[in-house]
Amino acid sequence: MIRSEILKEIAPILRDQLVVCNIGIPSQELHAIDDQPTNFYMLGTMGLASSIGLGLALAQPKPVIVIDGDGSILTNLGTLPTIGNNAPSNYVLMIIDNGSYGSTGDQPTYTSQRTDLTAMARAAGCARVVEVQDVDTGPALKEALASGEATVMVVKCDSGNAKMPVITMDPVVICDRFMKAVAS
């Protein structure tokens, strides 16, 4: 499966949750598949989805699901120790690990070679880390939400992107409707 197929499959689970989605094609795919006011789309700033989601989870009690990527995590590797030492129980970081920088032309990341993000998350102090195959994402995500523990999911899947339109929504509108959904 590629990322967009996973997102289609888990869209019913995501729909009722606060979701912070990684920059570029992941946000375009989620926006096209099931746009919700509870989705925060990153339009810029490669690497910070996991940090934004962590700040959000620490600031309020609702569950927060971050849809991140292997390339994004590698860009902001300092995030893993911060998550490992601070993540509250309402935080789920789902790393779609397709071994490539999807938004820039599928150039390989180091996770397609020797680098193991699951082991790195554990070494950084993250207590609940699960590695799952693409087909098992839905049940694993439900389990993470029910676990009562901060969870890092590393979802192994194929490289590839769906052709989706660029998000043209104004960032202030994205932020405003998201904040209203958070506060509701």
Next chain:
Amino acid sequence: MNIDKRIADDLAANGVSFVTTVPCKQLAGVIEEIDQRDDIFHIPSNKEDEGMGLCAGAWMGGKRPAIIMQNTAIGVTINTLATLIQFYRMPLPMLISYRGELREPVACQVEMAVHTKALLTQLNIPTYHFHWQKDVEELDNILKYTFMCNKPVAILTDANFWGGYGDQ
């Protein structure tokens, strides 16, 4: 006056309850003060752009955030300031130790100091420079201004403000 407590008191009085820090020797006292307080949640960051991500999330979660960092961080965070904090129009007070200014003992620090105000000006970031300890009296107004206009705002605090480096 205990300057560290004064700064933390002003942050708390303005509802700032989520602070991330990347350390600097000049900032050690205020970081320690913030870490000890019950009315402010302190989360250290490994890098300043990561810290701004945390602050963006905390803001959307209903908290007033702030970041405490060195001016070298301006070189690290330009993209984050432009495409996250400014693009989504979020408030972010940035208490910045202004290394490389008067009474600086480390020559390399001057190399970023000479770019600091120019970069902040280029980014249209309102910038205040605390040189004397009494300048802290502006902090309360600066914080109110920041959360009025929903912009990142820089407060540069140089070595003279912090009382010099002692025997460093």
